[in-house]
Every structure is written in C-alpha cells, then in structure tokens.
Amino acid sequence: MKEIKIETTLYIYQDLDALPTDIIPLMQKAFKARNRAYAPYSNFTVGAALLLDNGEIITGNNQENASYPSGLCAERTAIYYAGSQYPDAKIIRMAISAGSKNNPTTKPIPPCGACRQAIAEYEIKQETPIEIYFMGETGKVARSNSLANLLPLVFDKTVL
Template sequence: MSEQKNISFDITIYDSIDELAQDDQSLMLEAVAVRKNAYAPYSKFRVGAAVKMANSEIVIGSNQENACYPSGLCAERVAIFHAGAKFPGISVKTIAITAASDNYEVSVPAAPCGNCRQAIFEYEFKQKQPIRLLLMAEKGSVIECRAIEDILPLGFNSTFLA
C-alpha cells in the first residue's frame, strides 16, 4: 500500500534588510563585508556568510575558488567549518548568506547549494536545534528560513550509519 505525503515549509520574506531585527541586520552586514573577500576569479560570483553562535560570537566565511573546481569551497562551508573548529560544542543559531556577481546584479537571494545544505544539516542534527537562515542578494528582499532541515527534507544523517 502506498502513501503520499506533502513536504512543505514556510519562509518569511522581508522587503529589505531594514525590516530585520538589529542583530540580524548586523549579522547580514558582516556577511556583506566578507563577501568582498571572496576569491572568485573564475565564476565572478561572490558569496559571504556570517554565522551567529549561541555564545554571541560571529564567524565569517567567503567562497574560495580554485582552478580545479572541485577543490574550491563555498562560503557557507568555510563559515560553518570555521565555527565548528573555533567553537566546538557551541550551537550555531543563525547563518546570514549574501551573494553578488562582478558581471551582473544579483537580484534574487541565492540559497545554499546541496553540499552546503548537507554540511549545515550535519551541524543542525548534531546540536538538535534548528539553524536559521537569512538569505539576501546584493540588495532587496531577505528570505528567512526557520531551519536548514526545511530546505533539505529527508536529509542524510548519522542514524543511517548505525
């Protein structure tokens, strides 16, 4: 007997960064600032990520490309891995992510790629608490997702390895 289920989630869309709470605005501005440090000579697509920890520390990351494409690393993974290395055992609360291009104006917030979703999901699963996402393009609207699990339904975790 088969069963059909619907998997859905809610997002909040803010018209601009100005509508965010002050802490979230500050976090997104950290992501915007570090986006400028991205090493993106091939794609010209710059991404910045700022991670807010439970201890209120902020950890940043930007994408780092490589001529051998698989050797590069996205901003989200740079930031989350840096957070895990610098503050082991401290929960991640929120990740602000912003994207821009040297070639055109990015007008729609870019969500994390599949590899980044899985990497963030690992931390969310490990800490047993949601990791909130704030997504923004160069300017304009900001999308808030309640948890990475929302945008990675049926995610792979350590229970499959037991």
C-alpha cells in the same frame, strides 16, 4: 501507494531595512565577507556570517581554485571554522549574501546542496535549529527557521 506532502515555510522581508534590528549587523558582516571572496573564475561571490551561542561571530566566503572541485563555499568555510575553533558552541543563526560581477543579484539566493548538507550536519549535531537568512546583493531577504525547510529529506547518520 501512499502520498507524502512536504511543505516548506520561508519568511520574506522586503529588503535589508525590514529585517529585525539584531539581524542587520550579522547580514552586514556577510556583505563584508562576500567582498573578500576569492572568485576569479565564476565571478560569483558569497559571504556568510554565523552567530554562535557564545556570542562569537564567524565569517566565511567562497574560495575558488583553478581545479574547480578544490574550492569551498562561504557557508562551509564558516561552519567548518566554527566547528574547529568552537566545537561546543551552537550556531544560532546564519546570514548569507551572494553577488555576481556579471549580473545583479536582487533575489534571495539560498545555500547550494552541498552547503545545505553541511548545515544539516551541524543542526543535527547540536539538536537545535539554525535560523538562516539569505539574500542577493540587494533586494528581498528570505528567512528559514531551520535548515529542515531547505533540505526536508536530510541524509544523516541514521542511514549509515
């Protein structure tokens, strides 16, 4: 038997104001997107903002449906739009903000597993890492330099 250790590195900022100045506007766009989310069932809203290498900023938010599996998360809404409208552009970074109408969200909330897989697909496709910043409505902000930190054992086309 062989033991394999997997290590993840995240960087934690005390709050929004502690972020690098070029990241704050991207996170603010994620806030605006979160405020437009359609989440009447969970009351859990998420906004995502992507910076593409062509300078475009794409936003997305979660869209729920009474038939729960038919909804879509903010991260995938933004990524799929970017992929359909700017297929040759690379995603440089992503900012995510999540909030609940039931409870305050003050700690970093990472992408769900399905979104991690979708982000991984684009990171692999573009052959460059995607920097990811994520937070609740307020409080600390986490940064990952690559999706690989959030999903180290990625399922990709090499296994198909």
